[in-house]
Amino acid sequence: MATYIFKETQRFSQLWIWVLLAFSAGIVLFSVFNPYESNINDIWIPLGIIGLVFLLFLSLSLKTRIDSTSLSFSYFPFIRERKYSFQDIVAMELKEYNSLWEYGGWGIRYNFEYWAYNTGGRFGIIVKTKDKKFLIGTHQPEEAKKALAMFEEYKSQNHGS
Numbered sequence: 001m002a003t004y005i006f007k008e009t010q011r012f013s014q015l016w017i018w019v020l021l022a023f024s025a026g027i028v029l030f031s032v033f034n035p036y037e038s039n040i041n042d043i044w045i046p047l048g049i050i051g052l053v054f055l056l057f058l059s060l061s062l063k064t065r066i067d068s069t070s071l072s073f074s075y076f077p078f079i080r081e082r083k084y085s086f087q088d089i090v091a092m093e094l095k096e097y098n099s100l101w102e103y104g105g106w107g108i109r110y111n112f113e114y115w116a117y118n119t120g121g122r123f124g125i126i127v128k129t130k131d132k133k134f135l136i137g138t139h140q141p142e143e144a145k146k147a148l149a150m151f152e153e154y155k156s157q158n159h160g161s
Contacts, residue, residue: 011119
């Protein structure tokens with residue numbers, strides 16, 4: 001069996017997200033220097049919230065790894081590493097999807113059928129276990145196909161178990 005390792009780390013890198021955050025921070029900062037503002041101490045709470053949101057978006061990362069026997073992923077800072085042996089996975093497939101329409105956006109989402117973990121893009125790996133189904137977004141569909149082929153080879157050699 002081929003020993004290919006698929007590794008991907010994703011972050012929120014869409015320009016529009018950062019522009020929106022910067023615009024929000026600009027409004028807060030503008031109000032600090034507004035001569036009509038009566039109490040400058042009122043600005044620290046909104047400024048702190050904006051700062052925390054910036055830190056959250058900077059720290060968010062979706063890490064995926066598929067090796068010859070397992071799939072693992074984490075979505076820092078919300079989900080620690082989850083690891084699934086190929087023996088526990090019934091099926092994996094690459095899917096092209098629209099996160100906004102199918103899940104209502106990006107991040108950790110649920111569409112009443114299964115969970116999705118993504119940061120953007122239009123491709124994902126659907127993973128089905130005996131009792132779970134979820135999607136992990138990927139920005140590298142061609143590389144993911146190689147990992148899925150390795151999974152299929154594993155399943156065929158082990159008679160689907």
